[in-house]
Amino acid sequence: MIDSLCHQAREGDIAVAGLYCDFLVQQEQTVANIMRAILKQLIGNGIIAVYLREEFKRGVIGFGGRRIRLYELMKLVKMAIASLRQVFICIDALDECPLRQLTGFLMSLRDIVQECPRTRVFLTGRPHIRENIKRYFPRAFVMHFTPKTEDIRNYLEKRLHGDNEPEAMDNDLRADIMRIILETMSDTYVGKSGASTPPIMYTHQ
Amino acid sequence: MEHTTHIREIPFSGRGVDCGNVLEFFNDTLPQSNEDEQIMRWLSPIEPVNRHHSVSADRVDGVGGWVLETSEFREWRNGEGGADRTVLFCSGNPGVGKTYLRWSPGSLREVNITDSLKY
Numbered sequence: 001m002i003d004s005l006c007h008q009a010r011e012g013d014i015a016v017a018g019l020y021c022d023f024l025v026q027q028e029q030t031v032a033n034i035m036r037a038i039l040k041q042l043i044g045n046g047i048i049a050v051y052l053r054e055e056f057k058r059g060v061i062g063f064g065g066r067r068i069r070l071y072e073l074m075k076l077v078k079m080a081i082a083s084l085r086q087v088f089i090c091i092d093a094l095d096e097c098p099l100r101q102l103t104g105f106l107m108s109l110r111d112i113v114q115e116c117p118r119t120r121v122f123l124t125g126r127p128h129i130r131e132n133i134k135r136y137f138p139r140a141f142v143m144h145f146t147p148k149t150e151d152i153r154n155y156l157e158k159r160l161h162g163d164n165e166p167e168a169m170d171n172d173l174r175a176d177i178m179r180i181i182l183e184t185m186s187d188t189y190v191g192k193s194g195a196s197t198p199p200i201m202y203t204h205q
Numbered sequence: 206m207e208h209t210t211h212i213r214e215i216p217f218s219g220r221g222v223d224c225g226n227v228l229e230f231f232n233d234t235l236p237q238s239n240e241d242e243q244i245m246r247w248l249s250p251i252e253p254v255n256r257h258h259s260v261s262a263d264r265v266d267g268v269g270g271w272v273l274e275t276s277e278f279r280e281w282r283n284g285e286g287g288a289d290r291t292v293l294f295c296s297g298n299p300g301v302g303k304t305y306l307r308w309s310p311g312s313l314r315e316v317n318i319t320d321s322l323k324y
Binding site for chain 1 (some may be wrong): 213240241243244245247248249250251253256257265266268269271272275276277280281282284286288289290291292293294295296297299300301302303304
């Protein structure tokens with residue numbers, strides 16, 4: 001997703017900032033830290049860079065200096081976004097953010113898109129956080145992703161192709177693996193009727 | 206986010222030579238021990254690029270790519286829904302591949318964000 005957007009953005013003054021949340025390091029995923037990681041990817045070489053360099057030289061920031069506060073971070077993020085033609089912010093597995101931080105992050109995100117409406121935000125997560133997102137972005141596009149049988153087949157073929165022990169594989173075993181996993185996955189994700197079942201896709205207005 | 210065991214900083218200065226795109230910072234590296242790198246490390250210890258490389262290596266062309274070709278995705282990307290439709294949430298159960306959505310290589314030429322900005 002990030003690479004796809006980046007690929008399309010090559011000819012413009014467009015930035016793509018991405019972040020992967022992980023419940024294993026929840027303590028790191030504070031609103032301020034997420035914003036720091038986003039800012040880090042948007043600084044460029046413009047006014048924000050000049051400001052930070054000056055502050056660093058004066059010892060105001062840096063490891064010996066003070067910590068930058070959230071409201072300052074927000075100001076810098078918005079300035080960085082405003083200096084670009086368009087910014088895409090992609091956050092993966094948002095459900096793995098602690099709930100308290102999730103709320104704060106969504107509020108901060110809303111603040112950003114209200115001031116910088118050219119920003120595009122792509123979020124992924126488990127379905128249960130949909131209501132959290134809709135609370136702050138009532139008109140957000142919402143899509144429910146269910147892999148197609150073809151997606152599963154492509155994935156399996158790549159995995160089998162990269163098998164670490166190819167000598168242990170033959171055509172029959174390969175065919176059995178494909179058949180059994182596809183049947184199981186189809187029951188789980190695609191539906192009992194199998195390959196022709198379309199994926200669930202809905203959008204809330 | 207994975208704990209990083211090595212430092213791989215995103216360059217602080219110098220936009221992409223070809224396109225002036227901050228995207229270029231996402232994948233590039235700078236030599237160690239310069240002032241910009243210190244500032245970047247101070248700013249955030251989180252290195253999304255490390256996780257991104259790992260995800261990129263595991264992706265399969267075209268898997269889930271149809272999501273990125275839906276009208277909803279195009280509307281969101283092109284800003285056709287207006288200022289209050291700036292967010293797209295892709296939900297899904299654990300392990301279905303949300304993280305690995307990828308365009309088919311052949312479909313990339315169909316769209317160009319810079320031609321479709323609305324405001």
